[in-house]
Amino acid sequence: MGKSQPQTTAPKNWPAGIPYLYTPVYSPRLTKSQLQAIRTLPPDLNPTDIIPRALKPGPSANVRITAITDPRHPACGQCGLFAARDIQPGELIVPYLGEVHPGTTTEIGGTGHEESDYDLWLDHDADVAVDAAKMGNEARFVNDYRGVPDAQRANAEFRAVWDERRGEKGMAVFALPASKRAVGKKAASVGIAKGQEILVSYGKGFWGKRREETETWEEV
Numbered sequence: 001m002g003k004s005q006p007q008t009t010a011p012k013n014w015p016a017g018i019p020y021l022y023t024p025v026y027s028p029r030l031t032k033s034q035l036q037a038i039r040t041l042p043p044d045l046n047p048t049d050i051i052p053r054a055l056k057p058g059p060s061a062n063v064r065i066t067a068i069t070d071p072r073h074p075a076c077g078q079c080g081l082f083a084a085r086d087i088q089p090g091e092l093i094v095p096y097l098g099e100v101h102p103g104t105t106t107e108i109g110g111t112g113h114e115e116s117d118y119d120l121w122l123d124h125d126a127d128v129a130v131d132a133a134k135m136g137n138e139a140r141f142v143n144d145y146r147g148v149p150d151a152q153r154a155n156a157e158f159r160a161v162w163d164e165r166r167g168e169k170g171m172a173v174f175a176l177p178a179s180k181r182a183v184g185k186k187a188a189s190v191g192i193a194k195g196q197e198i199l200v201s202y203g204k205g206f207w208g209k210r211r212e213e214t215e216t217w218e219e220v
């Protein structure tokens, strides 16, 4: 295969019917100023929040998509993302790819992303989000730590990044840095061991909204 040809292999256990992405897909509803906003280097960029030019497009050797079969796991019957090798504290695990789209709209019918559980803000001020519900990469399988057996807390986080490969803002999954997980001697032992599930905190807002939706549904 020639070097310039696109890859066509999705990772193992990738669901049929959901396109596997190597690069973001851009909604035609994005305005020029929104595109310009996400392509402007943030002045306060933290040097750790970068996807380096050298990072190859997926599938990623860092992670494995795995079906969850443990009945004690709250996402049993779905999939999760697991470390395929030992991951160091603070290490970039995998970029978060999906459809880049306007976050809100006054159009009748909405954006179609309102109900998505895979939608993250890319640039709140510019009203741009990235949704991996209908297309994406491995990062869409990261579960929340709440209720997961033996997981007292998250071991990873979503962070806003600057993707040097495209000159564009993005989101990515990182292992929690040692400073956020432990202090003193314990800090040396953190990171994500090969085989562990990669778990973030979706935030209380996510679960609060979920509860409201369920209660409203149950009342009907």
Ligand SMILES: C[S@@+](CC[C@H](N)C(=O)[O-])C[C@H]1O[C@@H](n2cnc3c(N)ncnc32)[C@H](O)[C@@H]1O
Pocket (backbone or CB within 6 Å): 074, 075, 078, 079, 080, 117, 118, 140, 141, 142, 143, 144, 145, 146, 147, 148
């Ligand atoms: C971004 S997806 C994560 C991947 C998902 N497990 C899958 O296989 O597509 C978010 C969805 O995963 C499920 N989920 C993730 N973490 C959970 C948790 N701690 N408890 C219950 N459900 C969870 C919920 O259904 C949530 O809407």
